Amino acid sequence: MQASLYVTLSAQMALEQRLNTVATNVANLGTAGYRAEEVKFETILSEAGGREVAFTTPGETFLSRKAGPLIKTDSPLDVGVQGDGWLAVRGPGGPVYTRDGRMQVTAAGDLQDLSGRPILDPGGSPLTVDPEGPPITIGQDAIISQGTNQIGALGVFRLDPAAKLTRVAGGAVASDRPGQPILDFNQRDATTVRVQQGFQEGANVNPVMEMSRLIEITRTFQNAAAAVAETESSLQDAIRGLGPSA
Known part of the structure; x- marks a missing residue:
């Protein structure tokens, strides 16, 4: 159960990084010669309970080489x-x-x-x-x-x-x-x-694509937050179940 919580939290950290890059790109739509920021994510494996669990790293930003108009x-x-x-x-x-x-x-x-x-x-x-x-x-x-x-x-x-x-x-x-x-x-x-x-x-930022990414990130972040809340609730129930009986 804790492993699933860590996975979800790592996903939220990665989403925050993506959100920051999207915000930076949108803010520079009118900046001459601006090159958009992108994020490269990596997945790491960890042993948890005898099985492999995949975690997403926050990601490394890099600058797009694509030319603007x-x-x-x-x-x-x-x-x-x-x-x-x-x-x-x-x-x-x-x-x-x-x-x-x-x-x-x-x-x-x-x-x-x-x-x-x-x-x-x-x-x-x-x-x-x-x-x-x-x-x-x-x-x-x-x-x-x-x-x-x-x-x-x-x-x-x-x-x-x-x-x-x-x-x-x-x-x-x-x-x-x-x-x-x-x-x-x-x-x-x-x-x-x-x-x-x-x-x-002009900037090589596609405003339609960036807004689509913003919507996607927001929805995914909300789903991840709901998963964290559900996991925490399950942990609390499990703790109460292990407590002394009346």
Whole structure:
């Protein structure tokens, strides 16, 4: 009986973790470049009364690699990345990566993201433009030009599929493995990466799916709570039955 109680409680802990990820995803539906959180659950086995009992661990969160939709903005300082590429900005401890391609230019000509972090080139150096120069154009190969002058290139990086991504401030992610700069944009296969000026990437969150998950989690949690209450009631009955008779 206690084993069933522990199993139910472990399920409730896992459901709470799922609920937190759903709430985070729904709260970021309008966040540019946001990558949804997912949860990977594991089951562990334990011996109870001579038989195996399966327990669900609370689960480990990870970030979805699925791309969000590209939304047309027509702003020359907005870029969206098609394919599995990430822009790089300078974080406190080194480069961090983002799919939010909304940029700004300071009075000194520094190219920054909307959080004020320097945008990096393929070599990891901050980019600068002429704040008084012609309009900025950015090619699909990430080359930045002003008029006829090529002034640099956006750093677009590919992250190792096995890398652990950790969310940091400003919608970016830190990777436990350094990103590799993409230098050849002429590949014509599943790994093709393109930079689209005048677009921004929306969140890769499906609101209908997240609301369906929320309803499912709520119902399952209610069922688990009812099972816990029933088990506790049975335990109390058993204890009373073992007590001294009048």
